[in-house]
Amino acid sequence: xxxxxxxxxxxxxxxxxxxxxxxxxxxxxxxxxxxxxxxxxxxxxxxxxxxxxxxxxxxxxxxxxxxxxxxxxxxxxxxxxxxxxxxxxxxxxxxxxxxxxxxxxxxxxxxxxxxxxxxxxxxxxxxxxxxxxxxxxxxxxxxxxxxxxxxxxxxxxxxxxxxxxxxxxxxxxxxxxxxxxxxxxxxx
Amino acid sequence: xxxxxxxxxxxxxxxxxxxxxxxxxxxxxxxxxxxxxxxxxxxxxxxxxxxxxxxxxxxxxxxxxxxxxxxxxxxxxxxxxxxxxxxxxxxxxxxxxxxxxxxxxxxxxxxxxxxxxxxxxxxxxxxxxxxxxxxxxxxxxxxxxxxxxxxxxxxxxxxxxxxxxxxxxxxxxxxxxxxxxxxxxxxx
DNA sequence: ATAGGATTCGAACCGTGGTTCAAGTCTTGA
DNA sequence: TCAAGACTTGAACCACGGTTCGAATCCTAT
Numbered sequence: 178x179x180x181x182x183x184x185x186x187x188x189x190x191x192x193x194x195x196x197x198x199x200x201x202x203x204x205x206x207x208x209x210x211x212x213x214x215x216x217x218x219x220x221x222x223x224x225x226x227x228x229x230x231x232x233x234x235x236x237x238x239x240x241x242x243x244x245x246x247x248x249x250x251x252x253x254x255x256x257x258x259x260x261x262x263x264x265x266x267x268x269x270x271x272x273x274x275x276x277x278x279x280x281x282x283x284x285x286x287x288x289x290x291x292x293x294x295x296x297x298x299x300x301x302x303x304x305x306x307x308x309x310x311x312x313x314x315x316x317x318x319x320x321x322x323x324x325x326x327x328x329x330x331x332x333x334x335x336x337x338x339x340x341x342x343x344x345x346x347x348x349x350x351x352x353x354x355x356x357x358x359x360x361x362x363x364x365x
Numbered sequence: 366x367x368x369x370x371x372x373x374x375x376x377x378x379x380x381x382x383x384x385x386x387x388x389x390x391x392x393x394x395x396x397x398x399x400x401x402x403x404x405x406x407x408x409x410x411x412x413x414x415x416x417x418x419x420x421x422x423x424x425x426x427x428x429x430x431x432x433x434x435x436x437x438x439x440x441x442x443x444x445x446x447x448x449x450x451x452x453x454x455x456x457x458x459x460x461x462x463x464x465x466x467x468x469x470x471x472x473x474x475x476x477x478x479x480x481x482x483x484x485x486x487x488x489x490x491x492x493x494x495x496x497x498x499x500x501x502x503x504x505x506x507x508x509x510x511x512x513x514x515x516x517x518x519x520x521x522x523x524x525x526x527x528x529x530x531x532x533x534x535x536x537x538x539x540x541x542x543x544x545x546x547x548x549x550x551x552x553x
Numbered sequence: 554a555t556a557g558g559a560t561t562c563g564a565a566c567c568g569t570g571g572t573t574c575a576a577g578t579c580t581t582g583a
Numbered sequence: 584t585c586a587a588g589a590c591t592t593g594a595a596c597c598a599c600g601g602t603t604c605g606a607a608t609c610c611t612a613t
Protein backbone atom coordinates (compact mmCIF):
# COMPACT_ATOMS: atom_id res chain seq x y z
CA UNK A 178 0.00 0.00 0.00
CA UNK A 179 0.97 3.64 0.47
CA UNK A 180 3.54 2.79 3.15
CA UNK A 181 5.32 0.26 1.01
CA UNK A 182 5.48 2.64 -1.91
CA UNK A 183 6.90 5.46 0.17
CA UNK A 184 9.56 3.24 1.70
CA UNK A 185 10.61 2.07 -1.71
CA UNK A 186 10.97 5.63 -2.92
CA UNK A 187 13.31 6.36 -0.03
CA UNK A 188 15.39 3.28 -0.83
CA UNK A 189 15.73 4.46 -4.39
CA UNK A 190 16.70 7.96 -3.28
CA UNK A 191 19.42 6.57 -1.05
CA UNK A 192 20.72 4.33 -3.82
CA UNK A 193 20.71 7.23 -6.25
CA UNK A 194 22.59 9.37 -3.77
CA UNK A 195 25.31 6.75 -3.49
CA UNK A 196 25.70 6.69 -7.24
CA UNK A 197 25.68 10.49 -7.42
CA UNK A 198 28.42 10.52 -4.87
CA UNK A 199 30.77 8.08 -6.52
CA UNK A 200 30.17 8.97 -10.17
CA UNK A 201 29.15 12.60 -10.03
CA UNK A 202 25.72 13.80 -10.94
CA UNK A 203 26.21 14.09 -14.67
CA UNK A 204 27.91 10.71 -15.00
CA UNK A 205 25.37 8.86 -12.88
CA UNK A 206 23.20 6.83 -15.23
CA UNK A 207 19.65 5.67 -14.68
CA UNK A 208 20.75 2.12 -15.42
CA UNK A 209 23.37 2.27 -12.68
CA UNK A 210 20.96 3.84 -10.22
CA UNK A 211 18.47 1.10 -11.03
CA UNK A 212 21.05 -1.61 -10.42
CA UNK A 213 22.14 -0.01 -7.14
CA UNK A 214 18.52 0.12 -6.01
CA UNK A 215 17.87 -3.43 -7.13
CA UNK A 216 15.25 -2.91 -9.81
CA UNK A 217 15.03 -2.53 -13.55
CA UNK A 218 15.72 0.75 -15.35
CA UNK A 219 12.19 1.06 -16.63
CA UNK A 220 10.74 0.46 -13.21
CA UNK A 221 12.40 3.59 -11.84
CA UNK A 222 9.81 5.55 -13.75
CA UNK A 223 7.03 4.09 -11.66
CA UNK A 224 8.44 5.84 -8.63
CA UNK A 225 9.85 8.99 -10.14
CA UNK A 226 9.09 10.98 -13.23
CA UNK A 227 12.74 10.96 -14.22
CA UNK A 228 16.30 11.68 -13.23
CA UNK A 229 15.56 15.34 -12.58
CA UNK A 230 12.97 14.54 -9.96
CA UNK A 231 15.28 12.10 -8.20
CA UNK A 232 17.97 14.74 -8.07
CA UNK A 233 15.53 17.38 -6.86
CA UNK A 234 14.31 15.20 -4.00
CA UNK A 235 17.88 14.38 -2.97
CA UNK A 236 18.76 18.04 -2.81
CA UNK A 237 15.60 19.04 -0.99
CA UNK A 238 16.03 16.40 1.65
CA UNK A 239 19.57 17.46 2.47
CA UNK A 240 18.76 21.15 2.60
CA UNK A 241 15.69 20.48 4.70
CA UNK A 242 17.90 18.80 7.26
CA UNK A 243 20.37 21.64 7.29
CA UNK A 244 17.63 24.20 7.77
CA UNK A 245 16.33 22.15 10.68
CA UNK A 246 19.75 22.31 12.31
CA UNK A 247 19.61 26.09 12.13
CA UNK A 248 16.24 26.13 13.86
CA UNK A 249 17.41 23.81 16.61
CA UNK A 250 20.55 25.78 17.42
CA UNK A 251 20.58 27.46 20.85
CA UNK A 252 23.03 29.51 22.88
CA UNK A 253 25.46 32.29 22.06
CA UNK A 254 26.21 33.21 18.47
CA UNK A 255 29.44 31.24 18.63
CA UNK A 256 27.69 28.19 20.04
CA UNK A 257 24.94 28.32 17.47
CA UNK A 258 27.40 28.78 14.65
CA UNK A 259 29.43 25.82 15.81
CA UNK A 260 26.31 23.67 16.05
CA UNK A 261 25.19 24.59 12.55
CA UNK A 262 28.61 24.04 11.00
CA UNK A 263 29.04 20.70 12.69
CA UNK A 264 25.58 19.58 11.63
CA UNK A 265 26.39 20.68 8.11
CA UNK A 266 29.55 18.60 8.01
CA UNK A 267 27.72 15.60 9.40
CA UNK A 268 24.93 15.89 6.83
CA UNK A 269 27.65 16.05 4.27
CA UNK A 270 29.75 13.11 5.39
CA UNK A 271 27.76 10.73 7.54
CA UNK A 272 24.69 10.08 5.55
CA UNK A 273 26.49 9.53 2.34
CA UNK A 274 22.92 9.64 1.25
CA UNK A 275 22.10 12.72 -0.67
CA UNK A 276 24.74 15.04 0.65
CA UNK A 277 26.87 15.67 -2.38
CA UNK A 278 23.92 16.27 -4.64
CA UNK A 279 22.93 19.50 -2.91
CA UNK A 280 26.06 21.17 -4.22
CA UNK A 281 25.06 21.29 -7.86
CA UNK A 282 21.88 23.26 -8.21
CA UNK A 283 22.95 23.96 -11.77
CA UNK A 284 22.38 20.32 -12.65
CA UNK A 285 18.65 20.83 -12.32
CA UNK A 286 16.60 21.92 -15.32
CA UNK A 287 15.74 25.60 -15.39
CA UNK A 288 12.19 25.28 -14.04
CA UNK A 289 13.06 23.20 -10.98
CA UNK A 290 15.91 25.43 -9.96
CA UNK A 291 14.02 28.34 -8.43
CA UNK A 292 12.65 26.67 -5.28
CA UNK A 293 16.02 25.08 -4.53
CA UNK A 294 17.82 28.36 -4.94
CA UNK A 295 15.31 30.00 -2.63
CA UNK A 296 15.94 27.39 0.08
CA UNK A 297 19.67 27.59 -0.37
CA UNK A 298 19.56 31.36 -0.07
CA UNK A 299 17.42 31.14 3.04
CA UNK A 300 19.97 28.83 4.62
CA UNK A 301 22.84 31.12 3.76
CA UNK A 302 20.92 34.10 5.08
CA UNK A 303 20.25 32.32 8.35
CA UNK A 304 23.93 31.66 8.88
CA UNK A 305 24.84 35.19 7.95
CA UNK A 306 22.40 36.58 10.47
CA UNK A 307 24.04 34.51 13.20
CA UNK A 308 27.35 36.08 12.24
CA UNK A 309 25.85 39.57 12.19
CA UNK A 310 24.21 39.09 15.52
CA UNK A 311 27.48 37.90 17.00
CA UNK A 312 29.13 41.07 15.76
CA UNK A 313 26.35 43.27 17.09
CA UNK A 314 26.54 41.64 20.52
CA UNK A 315 30.29 42.09 20.58
CA UNK A 316 31.03 38.36 20.54
CA UNK A 317 32.69 38.62 17.15
CA UNK A 318 35.00 41.18 15.65
CA UNK A 319 33.47 43.35 12.92
CA UNK A 320 33.79 41.67 9.52
CA UNK A 321 32.27 41.32 6.08
CA UNK A 322 29.50 38.99 7.18
CA UNK A 323 28.35 37.93 3.73
CA UNK A 324 31.84 37.11 2.59
CA UNK A 325 32.75 35.25 5.75
CA UNK A 326 29.54 33.25 5.55
CA UNK A 327 30.39 32.12 2.06
CA UNK A 328 33.90 31.25 3.16
CA UNK A 329 32.54 29.02 5.89
CA UNK A 330 30.08 27.37 3.53
CA UNK A 331 32.86 26.77 1.05
CA UNK A 332 35.03 25.13 3.67
CA UNK A 333 32.32 22.75 4.86
CA UNK A 334 30.95 21.96 1.42
CA UNK A 335 34.42 21.20 0.17
CA UNK A 336 34.70 18.27 2.57
CA UNK A 337 32.62 16.22 0.16
CA UNK A 338 35.48 16.42 -2.31
CA UNK A 339 38.25 15.05 -0.20
CA UNK A 340 36.64 13.03 2.60
CA UNK A 341 37.19 9.29 2.46
CA UNK A 342 35.39 7.10 5.02
CA UNK A 343 38.42 4.82 5.24
CA UNK A 344 40.71 7.81 5.91
CA UNK A 345 42.46 8.63 9.18
CA UNK A 346 39.97 11.13 10.61
CA UNK A 347 36.36 10.49 11.51
CA UNK A 348 33.61 12.82 10.37
CA UNK A 349 33.19 13.98 13.97
CA UNK A 350 36.84 15.01 14.19
CA UNK A 351 36.51 16.86 10.92
CA UNK A 352 33.34 18.57 12.10
CA UNK A 353 34.84 19.83 15.34
CA UNK A 354 38.18 20.69 13.80
CA UNK A 355 36.63 22.75 11.04
CA UNK A 356 34.27 24.52 13.43
CA UNK A 357 37.16 25.38 15.73
CA UNK A 358 39.06 27.04 12.95
CA UNK A 359 36.13 28.75 11.26
CA UNK A 360 34.71 30.26 14.45
CA UNK A 361 38.10 31.29 15.74
CA UNK A 362 38.53 33.56 12.75
CA UNK A 363 35.51 35.52 13.91
CA UNK A 364 36.40 36.07 17.56
CA UNK A 365 37.81 39.34 18.76
CA UNK B 366 53.71 28.95 -38.88
CA UNK B 367 54.34 27.56 -35.43
CA UNK B 368 53.63 30.91 -33.75
CA UNK B 369 50.27 31.31 -35.40
CA UNK B 370 49.25 27.78 -34.47
CA UNK B 371 50.23 28.20 -30.84
CA UNK B 372 48.35 31.49 -30.51
CA UNK B 373 45.27 29.91 -31.97
CA UNK B 374 45.42 27.06 -29.49
CA UNK B 375 45.47 29.57 -26.66
CA UNK B 376 42.48 31.40 -28.10
CA UNK B 377 40.58 28.14 -28.22
CA UNK B 378 41.54 27.29 -24.66
CA UNK B 379 40.29 30.64 -23.45
CA UNK B 380 37.03 30.25 -25.35
CA UNK B 381 36.57 26.74 -23.98
CA UNK B 382 37.20 27.99 -20.46
CA UNK B 383 34.46 30.57 -20.83
CA UNK B 384 32.03 27.90 -21.94
CA UNK B 385 33.12 25.59 -19.12
CA UNK B 386 32.44 28.38 -16.72
CA UNK B 387 28.96 29.28 -17.83
CA UNK B 388 27.68 25.80 -18.71
CA UNK B 389 29.65 23.51 -16.47
CA UNK B 390 32.15 21.03 -17.79
CA UNK B 391 29.75 18.22 -18.57
CA UNK B 392 27.22 20.44 -20.29
CA UNK B 393 29.80 22.28 -22.37
CA UNK B 394 29.51 21.00 -25.92
CA UNK B 395 32.16 20.95 -28.60
CA UNK B 396 29.79 22.79 -30.92
CA UNK B 397 29.38 25.61 -28.42
CA UNK B 398 33.11 25.78 -27.75
CA UNK B 399 33.68 25.95 -31.48
CA UNK B 400 31.22 28.78 -31.90
CA UNK B 401 32.72 30.69 -28.96
CA UNK B 402 36.18 30.31 -30.49
CA UNK B 403 34.95 31.31 -33.93
CA UNK B 404 35.60 28.16 -35.92
CA UNK B 405 33.76 25.06 -37.02
CA UNK B 406 33.24 22.03 -34.75
CA UNK B 407 35.32 19.74 -36.88
CA UNK B 408 38.16 22.20 -37.00
CA UNK B 409 38.67 21.96 -33.27
CA UNK B 410 40.19 18.57 -33.88
CA UNK B 411 43.03 20.11 -35.85
CA UNK B 412 44.23 21.83 -32.70
CA UNK B 413 43.28 19.33 -30.03
CA UNK B 414 42.73 15.61 -29.97
CA UNK B 415 39.38 16.06 -28.29
CA UNK B 416 37.43 17.53 -25.43
CA UNK B 417 39.49 15.68 -22.85
CA UNK B 418 42.71 17.29 -24.02
CA UNK B 419 41.16 20.75 -23.98
CA UNK B 420 39.98 20.20 -20.42
CA UNK B 421 43.37 18.83 -19.37
CA UNK B 422 45.22 21.84 -20.76
CA UNK B 423 42.79 24.23 -19.04
CA UNK B 424 43.34 22.55 -15.71
CA UNK B 425 47.10 22.36 -16.10
CA UNK B 426 47.42 26.00 -16.98
CA UNK B 427 45.49 27.15 -13.92
CA UNK B 428 47.34 24.91 -11.52
CA UNK B 429 50.65 25.90 -13.04
CA UNK B 430 49.87 29.51 -12.24
CA UNK B 431 48.88 28.73 -8.69
CA UNK B 432 52.06 26.76 -8.11
CA UNK B 433 54.02 29.71 -9.44
CA UNK B 434 52.36 31.97 -6.87
CA UNK B 435 53.56 29.65 -4.12
CA UNK B 436 57.13 29.85 -5.41
CA UNK B 437 57.02 33.64 -5.61
CA UNK B 438 55.71 34.17 -2.09
CA UNK B 439 58.13 35.85 0.34
CA UNK B 440 58.04 37.03 3.93
CA UNK B 441 56.59 35.62 7.13
CA UNK B 442 54.29 32.62 7.06
CA UNK B 443 51.28 34.88 7.41
CA UNK B 444 52.45 37.09 4.59
CA UNK B 445 53.17 34.18 2.29
CA UNK B 446 49.85 32.57 3.09
CA UNK B 447 47.99 35.78 2.33
CA UNK B 448 49.83 36.16 -0.95
CA UNK B 449 49.03 32.62 -2.02
CA UNK B 450 45.38 32.84 -1.06
CA UNK B 451 44.92 36.16 -2.80
CA UNK B 452 46.62 34.86 -5.93
CA UNK B 453 44.39 31.82 -5.80
CA UNK B 454 41.25 33.93 -5.67
CA UNK B 455 42.49 36.08 -8.51
CA UNK B 456 43.28 33.07 -10.68
CA UNK B 457 39.81 31.88 -9.89
CA UNK B 458 37.89 35.08 -10.60
CA UNK B 459 39.86 37.43 -12.82
CA UNK B 460 40.91 35.31 -15.68
CA UNK B 461 37.60 33.71 -16.16
CA UNK B 462 39.80 31.71 -18.41
CA UNK B 463 40.32 28.23 -17.17
CA UNK B 464 39.74 28.74 -13.50
CA UNK B 465 36.62 26.78 -12.84
CA UNK B 466 37.82 23.79 -14.77
CA UNK B 467 40.55 22.96 -12.29
CA UNK B 468 37.95 22.01 -9.72
CA UNK B 469 36.71 18.88 -11.41
CA UNK B 470 39.59 16.48 -11.81
CA UNK B 471 37.01 13.73 -11.88
CA UNK B 472 35.80 14.95 -15.25
CA UNK B 473 39.01 13.73 -16.84
CA UNK B 474 39.26 10.17 -18.16
CA UNK B 475 41.02 7.77 -15.84
CA UNK B 476 44.41 7.83 -17.61
CA UNK B 477 44.80 11.60 -17.68
CA UNK B 478 43.88 12.05 -14.06
CA UNK B 479 47.10 10.94 -12.38
CA UNK B 480 49.38 13.84 -13.36
CA UNK B 481 46.71 16.38 -12.44
CA UNK B 482 46.14 14.79 -9.07
CA UNK B 483 49.87 14.83 -8.45
CA UNK B 484 50.08 18.56 -9.19
CA UNK B 485 47.02 19.29 -7.11
CA UNK B 486 48.48 17.37 -4.19
CA UNK B 487 51.78 19.18 -4.52
CA UNK B 488 49.97 22.51 -4.33
CA UNK B 489 48.02 21.47 -1.27
CA UNK B 490 51.19 20.18 0.38
CA UNK B 491 52.95 23.47 -0.29
CA UNK B 492 50.22 25.43 1.44
CA UNK B 493 50.12 23.02 4.34
CA UNK B 494 53.85 23.39 4.86
CA UNK B 495 53.44 27.15 5.11
CA UNK B 496 50.88 26.60 7.84
CA UNK B 497 53.10 24.11 9.64
CA UNK B 498 56.08 26.40 9.43
CA UNK B 499 54.02 29.24 10.87
CA UNK B 500 53.08 27.06 13.79
CA UNK B 501 56.65 25.93 14.34
CA UNK B 502 57.89 29.51 14.33
CA UNK B 503 55.21 30.53 16.77
CA UNK B 504 53.41 32.82 14.34
CA UNK B 505 50.33 30.63 14.33
CA UNK B 506 48.54 28.79 17.09
CA UNK B 507 48.88 24.99 17.00
CA UNK B 508 46.21 23.44 14.76
CA UNK B 509 45.35 20.53 12.54
CA UNK B 510 47.34 21.81 9.58
CA UNK B 511 45.95 19.38 7.00
CA UNK B 512 42.38 20.10 7.93
CA UNK B 513 42.85 23.84 8.06
CA UNK B 514 44.56 23.80 4.69
CA UNK B 515 41.60 22.05 3.14
CA UNK B 516 39.24 24.50 4.80
CA UNK B 517 41.10 27.39 3.24
CA UNK B 518 41.14 25.74 -0.17
CA UNK B 519 37.44 25.07 0.11
CA UNK B 520 36.73 28.68 0.93
CA UNK B 521 38.70 30.06 -2.00
CA UNK B 522 37.58 27.45 -4.50
CA UNK B 523 33.97 28.04 -3.55
CA UNK B 524 34.18 31.61 -4.83
CA UNK B 525 33.79 30.27 -8.36
CA UNK B 526 30.27 29.18 -7.42
CA UNK B 527 28.89 32.46 -6.25
CA UNK B 528 31.04 35.19 -7.76
CA UNK B 529 29.34 37.38 -10.35
CA UNK B 530 31.46 39.98 -12.18
CA UNK B 531 28.55 42.42 -12.15
CA UNK B 532 28.11 41.95 -8.38
CA UNK B 533 28.84 44.56 -5.70
CA UNK B 534 32.34 43.46 -4.70
CA UNK B 535 35.40 43.34 -6.90
CA UNK B 536 37.61 40.29 -7.03
CA UNK B 537 40.30 42.24 -5.21
CA UNK B 538 37.96 42.98 -2.31
CA UNK B 539 36.99 39.34 -2.16
CA UNK B 540 40.60 38.25 -2.24
CA UNK B 541 41.68 40.49 0.63
CA UNK B 542 38.52 39.91 2.64
CA UNK B 543 38.84 36.15 2.44
CA UNK B 544 42.54 36.22 3.25
CA UNK B 545 41.88 38.44 6.26
CA UNK B 546 39.41 35.98 7.68
CA UNK B 547 41.25 32.79 6.80
CA UNK B 548 44.60 33.92 8.19
CA UNK B 549 43.04 35.41 11.30
CA UNK B 550 41.78 31.97 12.27
CA UNK B 551 45.36 30.80 12.47
CA UNK B 552 46.89 33.55 14.59
CA UNK B 553 47.53 33.07 18.26
C1' DA C 554 -11.15 -17.52 -6.32
C1' DT C 555 -10.63 -13.72 -9.34
C1' DA C 556 -10.95 -9.06 -11.26
C1' DG C 557 -8.37 -4.92 -11.19
C1' DG C 558 -4.83 -2.35 -9.99
C1' DA C 559 0.01 -1.90 -8.75
C1' DT C 560 4.45 -3.46 -9.94
C1' DT C 561 8.03 -5.15 -12.85
C1' DC C 562 10.67 -6.08 -16.80
C1' DG C 563 13.62 -5.57 -20.86
C1' DA C 564 13.70 -4.25 -25.29
C1' DA C 565 13.36 -0.41 -28.27
C1' DC C 566 13.10 4.61 -29.29
C1' DC C 567 15.40 8.86 -29.89
C1' DG C 568 17.82 13.11 -28.97
C1' DT C 569 22.28 14.67 -27.77
C1' DG C 570 26.98 15.26 -28.30
C1' DG C 571 31.82 13.71 -29.28
C1' DT C 572 34.08 12.46 -33.20
C1' DT C 573 35.34 11.32 -38.09
C1' DC C 574 35.74 12.22 -42.81
C1' DA C 575 36.02 13.52 -47.62
C1' DA C 576 36.36 17.35 -49.89
C1' DG C 577 37.20 22.14 -50.57
C1' DT C 578 40.22 26.68 -49.71
C1' DC C 579 44.14 29.15 -48.42
C1' DT C 580 49.18 29.72 -47.57
C1' DT C 581 53.83 28.99 -48.38
C1' DG C 582 58.18 27.74 -50.25
C1' DA C 583 60.68 26.58 -54.44
C1' DT D 584 53.54 29.93 -61.00
C1' DC D 585 52.49 25.77 -58.93
C1' DA D 586 52.47 21.91 -56.12
C1' DA D 587 52.23 20.45 -51.15
C1' DG D 588 50.74 20.93 -46.98
C1' DA D 589 48.19 23.44 -43.52
C1' DC D 590 43.67 24.98 -42.54
C1' DT D 591 38.65 24.81 -42.72
C1' DT D 592 34.09 23.14 -43.30
C1' DG D 593 29.57 20.89 -42.61
C1' DA D 594 27.52 16.77 -42.93
C1' DA D 595 27.37 12.23 -41.28
C1' DC D 596 28.61 8.54 -38.02
C1' DC D 597 28.04 6.33 -33.75
C1' DA D 598 27.79 5.45 -28.86
C1' DC D 599 25.65 6.64 -24.83
C1' DG D 600 21.93 7.52 -21.83
C1' DG D 601 17.21 9.17 -20.57
C1' DT D 602 12.90 7.69 -21.56
C1' DT D 603 8.79 5.08 -23.37
C1' DC D 604 6.03 1.13 -23.98
C1' DG D 605 3.47 -3.17 -24.23
C1' DA D 606 3.21 -7.13 -21.97
C1' DA D 607 3.87 -10.26 -18.01
C1' DT D 608 3.53 -10.89 -13.01
C1' DC D 609 2.25 -10.02 -8.30
C1' DC D 610 -0.77 -8.38 -4.80
C1' DT D 611 -5.00 -7.19 -2.60
C1' DA D 612 -9.76 -6.57 -1.77
C1' DT D 613 -14.23 -8.38 -2.41
